[in-house]
Amino acid sequence: MARDRTARARIKQYLVQHGPLEDGHGLATKVLKEAVGYAGSSVAFIQLLAAMERDGELIREIRGKRTYRITAVGLPASSGEPPSGVLETPAGRLQVDYDVLARHLLRELAGSGTPAVIQELTAEQQRIAAERDDYAGRLVLARAKLEELRAQAGITPAPGASSSAQPDRRR
Known part of the structure; x- marks a missing residue:
């Protein structure tokens, strides 16, 4: 099967356009996979999301083996103003949940x-x-x-x- 090289772009675009993806049952990964029309296996999609998280492109809220929230991460516009939760990215405006970002960074710092x-x-x-x-x-x-x-x-x-x-x- 040919590798889907546009999957990252589709995932980022979806999260920018629709905001953080949340699923109360912990099936956010499955919902995102279907929403972006990913044709590969579920395991490959999970690995892709993990790689995107490592690269700082998104944040996943995982409890146990379930993903409850997936949020895109972007760079703030250089306006000189403090972050307001809305970021400008090449793909458009992005709403950032700073609580989720802070939890992720603390978890990373504690594990370092x-x-x-x-x-x-x-x-x-x-x-x-x-x-x-x-x-x-x-x-x-x-x-x-x-x-x-x-x-x-x-x-x-x-x-x-x-x-x-x-x-x-x-x-």
């Missing part, structure tokens, strides 16, 4: 495990821990200053109300 990503995440974790320790130190100093001011003013805290007292748990 590259040393640079791990190093960046470790540095962020250390920065947050240092910030937490700094705030804890400031809190200790503020409590000490408060106790000092109370002592100078002759104010004694009520029994059990002292900031240094521990709650009675002997009940």
Whole structure:
């Protein structure tokens, strides 16, 4: 059987014209295959979609072995404005679901495990821990200053109300 070289173009054109393809039963791949008139096997079509996803041309929302949503991805027009969800592509206007795109990118990032990503995440974790320790130190100093001011003013805290007292748990 001859290879269908226009399938990618037909898939992109369909998704641009009709927007994201959704199927509540998880049969979005089958629906898209029929919609674009793909003549090859189902396995070949799935491989084509996987290749298009790897190449950044579309995003699939897959749960288990079912595909519930297929969305085209395009490059934003160079208008200088922030993305609004509508992108200009050579094939026309494209509606982008940024939530799906973000989930896909996070899934890809989490699975990458590259040393640079791990190093960046470790540095962020250390920065947050240092910030937490700094705030804890400031809190200790503020409590000490408060106790000092109370002592100078002759104010004694009520029994059990002292900031240094521990709650009675002997009940």
